[in-house]
Amino acid sequence: MLKIAVYFRMFSPYILARLNAAAGVAQVVGIEGSRRSSTYAWEPRLGEEAFERVTLFEDRAVEQVPNREVMAAVAAALDRAQPDVVVPGGWSHVEALAMIRWARANRRRVVMMSESTAHDYARSPFREAIKRRLVQLADAALVGGAPQRRYISQLGLPESRVFLGYNAVDNAWFERGAAEARANPALRAQLGLPPAYFLASGRFIPKKNFDRLVRAYASYRASAGAGAWDLVLLGDGELRAELEALVAQLGLGAQVHFPGFRQYDELPQVLAFAGAFVHVSLSEQWGLVVNEAMAAGLPVIVSRQCGCAEDLVEHGVNGWTVDAWSEVEIAARLDDVTRADRAAMAAAGQQIVARYGPARFAQGMAAALAAAGAVDPRGLSLADRSLIAALALRGTSAG
Numbered sequence: 001m002l003k004i005a006v007y008f009r010m011f012s013p014y015i016l017a018r019l020n021a022a023a024g025v026a027q028v029v030g031i032e033g034s035r036r037s038s039t040y041a042w043e044p045r046l047g048e049e050a051f052e053r054v055t056l057f058e059d060r061a062v063e064q065v066p067n068r069e070v071m072a073a074v075a076a077a078l079d080r081a082q083p084d085v086v087v088p089g090g091w092s093h094v095e096a097l098a099m100i101r102w103a104r105a106n107r108r109r110v111v112m113m114s115e116s117t118a119h120d121y122a123r124s125p126f127r128e129a130i131k132r133r134l135v136q137l138a139d140a141a142l143v144g145g146a147p148q149r150r151y152i153s154q155l156g157l158p159e160s161r162v163f164l165g166y167n168a169v170d171n172a173w174f175e176r177g178a179a180e181a182r183a184n185p186a187l188r189a190q191l192g193l194p195p196a197y198f199l200a201s202g203r204f205i206p207k208k209n210f211d212r213l214v215r216a217y218a219s220y221r222a223s224a225g226a227g228a229w230d231l232v233l234l235g236d237g238e239l240r241a242e243l244e245a246l247v248a249q250l251g252l253g254a255q256v257h258f259p260g261f262r263q264y265d266e267l268p269q270v271l272a273f274a275g276a277f278v279h280v281s282l283s284e285q286w287g288l289v290v291n292e293a294m295a296a297g298l299p300v301i302v303s304r305q306c307g308c309a310e311d312l313v314e315h316g317v318n319g320w321t322v323d324a325w326s327e328v329e330i331a332a333r334l335d336d337v338t339r340a341d342r343a344a345m346a347a348a349g350q351q352i353v354a355r356y357g358p359a360r361f362a363q364g365m366a367a368a369l370a371a372a373g374a375v376d377p378r379g380l381s382l383a384d385r386s387l388i389a390a391l392a393l394r395g396t397s398a399g
Helices: 013-022 067-081 094-105 125-135 146-154 171-182 186-190 210-227 240-249 264-272 288-295 327-339 342-356 358-373 382-391
Strands: 003-008 027-034 052-057 085-087 109-114 140-143 162-164 197-201 230-234 256-260 276-279 300-303 319-322
Touching (some): 003 067, 013 027, 052 067, 085 094, 094 109, 094 125, 094 382, 125 382, 140 146, 146 162, 162 358, 210 230, 264 288, 276 327, 288 300
Parallel strands (some): 027 052, 085 109, 140 162, 276 300
């Protein structure tokens, strides 16, 4: 069985599910940057792994560590592990650069994981040229879905060596947890949730588009009348005060709820009692919250700007796609879902998302490892060695 070193900045619950599944197809050394993240408030989960776990920095978030220190820590971990294949997440962070450099210096193969699409960020010819050089140092890739496959192929990796399954969550966890919550209807009131509501979840930052969602919700509510659903915004972040001010300005203080951030164990309960899930980001590489909502049995309204929309949302079947910039379109779909056969939509959604669970991650990983194994091991040219060294000088690992 091949020995592989897989890197993530933090082993969040959905990462643990993926790596545990991958341990069935390879000997996995899971390397995490740190136990906690400066971006996400997940509590560390320990003792749940079916693989060898290595943590680079116990006392600091890896994003706050200087690049040289990160590069050295990654190289030392790989020296100890001696994997046959390294599996970095993407190409932009210094950890990925360190893994690629180590693999090429030691004539090992590289399988690159990615959820990037051609449209999730503004692109420049210069930056695309750099990415193309880095992507072509990979032997195979594991990506989220069709848009991600197209993009990494555009960057020079042959499509025959690009496989799907990267963006997986533990579907069974969310399906089971939501079913258990629904079996206890009194739990809804105990959680402080309204009788009927749309649910949106994420960090309160500009790209998540919560302000436009609130305004679209106001339009929906004005036309829906007495039977209108409430809106629950789950999460926290820098724009919370602005969102609360907007809600007050629109006179929706009693209808829009801010329960705050919830840990993984609590998410199925909040999902369980929602009527539909709404995710209308202006830009999103994938959007794992959509997987979670579908697994929990919810119809979804997802912006076409989200990387998951093409693969997860069948328009009018398990939900709708919308233009993230259109309050009118978002409001119309909010109204539509309240009138739809939501049970049929939920069932369709669970069937679709079943194709994107941990087993699919393991299958995709196995296929990518096989494809990489068919490629002759390569070294690192002087030009590529210089490029990686230059990129690694960019301050900290935030990249």
